[in-house]
Amino acid sequence: MTSVLRENISLAITGSGGSGMLSAGELLLRTAAKTGFYGLLTRSVGPQIRGGESAALIRLAHYPVETHDDHFHVLLAADWNNFHRFAGEIVLGEDVLVIVDEQAGDLPEMVAAVADEKSILRLPLHALARELDARVNMVALGFLGALLGMEQDMLRAVVQDFFRRKKRDRFIEPSLAALEKGRELAEPLLKARGGPLIATPGKPCRDMADCGARWLISGNRAVATGFLQAGGRFVAGYPITPATDMLEWLAPRIGRAGGLLVQAEDELAAINMVLGASFGGLPAMTATSGPGFSLMVEGLGLGVMAEIPALIVDVQRVGPSTGIPTKSEQGDLQLALCGAHGDAPHLVLAPDCVVDCLHTTAWALHLAERLQCPAVLLSDQKLGQMLSITDAIPPAPWKAERKLKESCAENEEPYKRYAITEDGVSPMALPGTPGCLHTVDGLEHDERALPSSQVEDHAAQLEKRHRKLARLEDWPDEEMAHWADIMGSGEVAVITWGSSAGAAREAVRMAADEGLHARHISLRLLWPPQKNRLARLLEGVRRLIVVEQSHSGQFLHYLRAHYDLPEVVVSCRRPGPRPITPRQVLRALREACEMKETFSERVCT
Amino acid sequence: MNRPQQPPKPADYKSGVHPVWCKGCGDFGVLAAMTRAFAHLGLPKEQVAVVSGIGCSGRIPAYVAAYGFHGLHGRALPVATGLKLARPDLTVLAAGGDGDIYSIGAAHFVHTCRRNPDITLIVMDNRVYGMTKGQPSPTSEPDFAAALQPEGPGVPPVDGLLLALASRASFVARGFSGQPNELADIIVAGIEHPGFAVIEVLSPCPTFRPEQREWKRHVQAGLLQPAKTLEEAMAQVIAAPALSTGIVWREERAPAPMMPRPESVKELATMRARELAWIEKSFHP
Known part of the structure; x- marks a missing residue:
């Protein structure tokens, strides 16, 4: 164990069902946010509906963090039951500090392999909790709070608030007593180390105004907020992990924003309700995950054909089929790009980080409305359910703006819903507009929306639907600035999409500290491809590392199909649920610099 | 709603698009009844939306002078639901066939009955898949032999009215396309009903079920009468011959919640900044 104060620490808190370790993790993160830390929390849970093993994985830092570190510095375990199930996700560092209940028994092999006896503390966590008629998680929370140098008053306030909100006031007193016991347990260690494990950051917030500078937000909530900010007002969805919590968060809030949410009977209904509402003029979305998105593909095609804006949020989980519902993978890219028939x-x-979930959602809705076309937003379980301490997120600058046909005069020629226009977008008359009566159609149609099986109509309408999107290449750069994010410079570049960006950005920063200058490119707009724009971002790049959380290399194949890539390309990929971590990308960067061959496929090790 | 000066005529609600239907198709009668009902109610054309799925029935929106949505096979009801909830100011109808509503869209049918949006559904039942040329449908008789099922389906048909009642539809009726005046009255009652109205229409297919031309001799108009209890309504449906018409069930039940009528969609996108600020507050640690 080192006594140097860190600016960045990772903790894993685990326990079996009922130990409340997830709550302890959330309360620790909340207190950290008030203390002035940045940080994030992900949960790893077993397949049980309720209870079962669970782990709260936390990273705290003095600077914004987007992803977990490669390994954990602190492991607190209320017991070792089923701990092996997390083995692949909780990689312990060599300097790990292990805190475990004294009754927990033998160390699991993976813990014994890294931690020596000096770095293991066996404490009476359960016994103390029992004595006070409190839960073990509160003792753990008191211990960890002290270990991280958090003020006891702050921690107490957060715990009180937690139970008050849940209307469980009777738990407050024993919980506060347990917190105190936990703090006392940490004292010898603090004394021996000469202080907490991490320096206390800047100024903590004392009141709401102060605290507003930091947000505690998940990717799913950020998506929902971006949708509302951009003017989204209708949501239909069917429960599915890991998208349900977005719908549940929206349900009590969308009404106050003047909108409506419907729980549909299935995903087929959800996407069709969205299309119906959007046909009526309301900016609309649905949120789902892979299995639900598979069902929605039918509706996606209808949205394309009938030119109806819609936002489909796919919070990806491990696939195919039911896959691993609670865990993350970037496996739906191909389906999202090529899903619909024809x-x-x-x-x-x-979106490429929790903060960006808000902005890219707003932009996606804006584009969908402007181009009268469905947009698929690929988030994932990692982003969606990661609870993150961020700076307050500035409002998204994009609004849902649809080109409308406001009226049709009687002596005008009949309204052409699908008029061939220069930019491919035809002014839309909403139901209720006098004189513009028409029937939108999933059948191929002519300009007036009448069904047509004629060669000429199909060709003209195909071209129009294609042109709407293709024209994005010609849009001014300032309007398209959000399409990708670029950081750093150098002849080596790492390219990612979605949640892999966090690890890549951190790797590029670490590489710069080593004197290795690289750039990172994160693509946010995946379709339509922006060939010239990417060429500009890749100018001077000789080696490109394609990083993705996919077994088959879906992103690599997408890039190969639609872009000109540098001569040397390294595909660095692994399937979920094991996350891409900063040091994997760093290693890939180092290796790429020494590579002789022009193409290499490898598992990120 | 501004009613037109002259009382509208049924012909005013025809779009002028020539139907793809076969000569003698029952769906012409449904179209006639719909336009009569609209004229009777004096609905402004632009305030009416007709949503359909796929099949012969699916073509009906384009033949009506109204806003229309010809969507996916089986999915008319969710589209109509989304539209009605988003735009309570519109009169929304959904149209479908027996395959559309009772087979591929059966789940949507059950749950739309439960949800009770203020929509009128017209199920054009001809006991056959017409558009795909003559396969047995969910309402076909067990011995209806066809190329795809040479021995006939051999299973009991779906009873749409019974299914609607069991799913707690708040308005359930059956009409006959050969009696468009009675059917128009039922459609008027369905539109006026503040909730989900299920209207099954016996609509013969002279091409693939020529024997249905005889229906006009056997239909017992008005045999179904509004029941006092659900039990009684079900008993009536079970006891009455399949070719009987009338409104069998009407119940006052709160319709699915809808959007507060937005003054304009544009305004909606920028309104309620205060509420959005309130939402952001929930992110404060």
Whole structure:
């Protein structure tokens, strides 16, 4: 164990069902946010509906963090029951400090392999909790709070608030007593170390105004907020992990924003309700995950054909089929890009961090409305359910703006819903507009929306639907600035999409500290591809590392199909649920610099 | 709603698009009844939306002078639901066939009955898949032999009215396309009903079920009468011959919640900044 004060620490808190370790983790993160830390929390849970083993994985830092570190510095375990199930996700560092209940028994092999006896503390966590008629998680929380130098008053306030909100006031007193016991347990260690494990950051917040500078937000909530900010007002969805909590968060809030949420009977209904509402003029979305998105593909094609804006949020989980519902993977890219039958151009976007979930959602809705076309937003379980301490997120600058046909005069020629226009977008008359009566159609149609099986109509309408999207290449750079994010410079570049960006950005920063200058490119707009724009970002790049959380290399194949890539390309990939971590990308960067061959496929080790 | 000066005529609600239907198709009668009902109610055309799925029935929106949505096979009801909830100011109808509503869209049918949006559904039942040329449908008789099922389906048909009642639809009726005046009255009652109205229409297919031309001799108009209890309504449906018409069930039940009528969609996108600030507050640690 080192006594140097860190600016960045990772903790894993685990226990079996009922130990409340997830709550302890959330309360620790909340207190950290008030203390002035940045940080994040992800949960790892077993397949049980309720209870079962669970782990709260936390990272705290003095600077914004987007992803977990490669390994954990502190492991607190209320017991070792089923601990092996997390083995692949909780990689312990060599300097790990292990805190475990004294009754927990033998160390699991993976813990014994890294931690020596000096770094293991066996404490009476359960016994103390029992004595006070409190839960073990409160003792653990008191201990960890002290270990991290958090003020006891702050911690107490957060715990009180937690139980008051849950209307469980009777738990407050024993819990506060347990917190105190936990703090006392940490004292010898603090004394021996000469202080907490991490320096206390800047100024903590004392009141709401102060605290507003930091947000505690998950990717799913950020998506929901971006949708509302951009003017989204109708949501239909069907429960599915890990998207349900977005719908549940929206349900009590969307009404106050003047909107409506419907729980549909299935995903087929959800996407069709969205299309119906959007046909009526309301900016609308649905949120789902892979299995639900598979069902919605039918509706996606209809949205393309009938030119109805819609936002489909796919919070990806491990697939195929039911896969691993609670864990993350970037496996739906191909489905999102190519899902619908026929030539069905539509928008595909991906947020690349929790903060960006808000902005890219707003942009996706804006583009969908403006281009009268469905947009698929690919988030994932990692982003969606990661609770993150961020700076207050500035409002998204994009609004849902649809080109409307406001009226049709009687002596005008009949309204052409699908008029061939220069930019491919035809002014839309909403139901209720006098004189513009028409029937939108999933059948191929002519300009007036009448069904047509004629060669000429199909060709003209296909081209129009394609052109709407293709024109994005010609949009001014300032309007398209959000399409990708670029950081750093150098002849080596790492390219990612979606949640892998966090690890890549951190790797590029670490590489710079080593004197290795690289750039990172994160694509947010995946369809339509922006060939010239990416060429500009890749100018001077000789070696490109394609990083993704996919077994088959879906992103690599997408890039190969639609872009000109530098001569040397390294595909660095692994399937979920094991996350891409900063040091994996760093290693890939170092290796790429020494590579002789022009193409290499490898598992990120 | 501004009613037109002259009382509208049924012909005013025809779009002028020539139907793809076969000569003698029952769906012409449904179209006639719909336009009569609209004229009777004096609905402004632009305030009416007709949503359909796929099949012969699916073509009906384009033949009506109204806003229309010709969507996916089986999915008319969710589209109509989304539209009605988003736009309570519109009169929304959904149209479908027996395959559309009772087979591929059966789940949507059950749950739309439960949800009770203020929509009128017209199920054009001809006991056959017409558009795909003559396969047995969920309402076909067990011995209806066809190329795809040479021995006939051999299973009991779906009873749409019974299914609607069991799913707690708040308005359930059956009409006959060969009696468009009675059917128009039922459609008027369905539109006026503040909730989900299920209207099954016996609509013969002269091409693949020529024997249905005889229906006009056997239909017992008005045999179904509004029941006092659900039990009684079900008993009536079970006891009455399949070719009987009338409104069998009407119940006052709160319709699915809808959007507060937005003054304009544009305004909606920028309104309620105060509420958005309130939402952001929930992110304060």
